[in-house]
Every structure is written in C-alpha cells, then in structure tokens.
Amino acid sequence: MGTITRDCPHCHSANSTFNTFGEFSDPNTNTPKVYTVALRCGGCHEGYIIRAEQLGGQSPCRISGNLETSKYLKVIREYPEAITAEYPKYLPDNIEKFYIQAADSLKAGSYDASAIMSRKVLEVSVKKLQPDGKGSLYQRIERLYEIGKITDDLKSWAHIIRGDGNDAAHEEDPVTNLFAEQLLDFTEMFLMYTFTMPGMVSTKKISISEGV
Ligand SMILES: [Zn+2]
Numbered sequence: 001m002g003t004i005t006r007d008c009p010h011c012h013s014a015n016s017t018f019n020t021f022g023e024f025s026d027p028n029t030n031t032p033k034v035y036t037v038a039l040r041c042g043g044c045h046e047g048y049i050i051r052a053e054q055l056g057g058q059s060p061c062r063i064s065g066n067l068e069t070s071k072y073l074k075v076i077r078e079y080p081e082a083i084t085a086e087y088p089k090y091l092p093d094n095i096e097k098f099y100i101q102a103a104d105s106l107k108a109g110s111y112d113a114s115a116i117m118s119r120k121v122l123e124v125s126v127k128k129l130q131p132d133g134k135g136s137l138y139q140r141i142e143r144l145y146e147i148g149k150i151t152d153d154l155k156s157w158a159h160i161i162r163g164d165g166n167d168a169a170h171e172e173d174p175v176t177n178l179f180a181e182q183l184l185d186f187t188e189m190f191l192m193y194t195f196t197m198p199g200m201v202s203t204k205k206i207s208i209s210e211g212v
Helices: 093-107 111-129 137-146 152-170 177-209
Strands: 002-006 016-025 033-041 047-054 073-079
Touching: 002 033, 002 047, 093 111, 093 177, 111 137, 111 152, 111 177, 137 152, 152 177
Parallel strands: none
Antiparallel strands: 002 016, 016 033, 033 047, 047 073
C-alpha cells in the first residue's frame, strides 16, 4: 500500500497520511503510463485523487511506502486541492477550531450543527475577551459593550448570534441554509472586529517599532 502526506482538505488535519486503495490505468496514455490513483485520509477516510506517471517498476497501488520517494512514480496532478479556508486570522486556537467546524458544517449542509457552533464561537470569544466576566452570556455581551470592547452594532450582532444560536439548539424545526449562513456571517464579522483587526494592528505596531 502506497502513501502520500498532505494536509487533509476534508478534516484539515495537518500532514495526514493518505493510503492508496485503487488505481486506474488511463487507456489514453501509454508512454509513460498514467494512473488515476484513489487514496483516503487516515484520519477521516475521505478521498483524495492523484494522477501519476509510471516511469517503470510496479503500478502505484503495488508500491509500498511513500509514493513520492519512489523513483518510478511522478505525481502530475492532484485534487481536491487543499482548501485554505477563508476564515478570520489571529484567532485563538480553540476559537479557530470552532469557527472552522461552523463553516464546514454549513458547507456540508448541516445547518443546525453550524448554527450551534456559531453560537459556541461567540460564547468562547466573549469569555476570551473578558475572562473574569460574570453572569449569563447576555450580561457578558452587555458588559463588553460597557467597557468599550465592542461597538453598539457589534453588540446587536452578538445578541442575534446568541439568540438565534440558542433557538437552533432548542427549537424542534430544523434551521434553514440562509439562517445558518447569516449566523456564520455575523460570527465572522464579530471575530474580525474583536480578534483579527486588533491582531493586524499589533503586528503592524511591532513591524513599525522594528523599523520593517
Ligand atoms: Zn481527513
């Protein structure tokens, strides 16, 4: 069984090992032979395809170990491309993970899960912004506004995420695509303002003070 190592475009594991499980010799190519090779992620078992030229030796599935160190095989194309998800930068690790789950769930059509994760992103962000904040999420959002950490508009968005995310967790009716999408948009804007922009500003400050 052959392997390649890639960041998984599905579960986003870094340096995941993909194992071959099938191959097809393209009848339209002969010198060199070109194979379409199916691999799966060792973490989430989702699929990955490479097109590879056979320069001698065994066919791709018969090669054991790393396909890319085999002198008999040359990878010429691969897909799906590792998607560098478009998400706000400078997020604390746990918030980034939750945000990616919210975004991935939306893409996968799991709208309820996405809405619930959007609310979780908000909840964890509010805690991070004000670690010693007390009371309900409602009160803690209000407090963030009072101490000038968020603007009036942002406070309104935060309350929308809080309320709608809560509904998604407790209502019997499934949430719609539009609902989950809007909630994620609000969440993204909230993160951009509270983490991304301050992160960009402090990076800029550092580079100015270093004379870069
Ligand atoms: Zn994976």
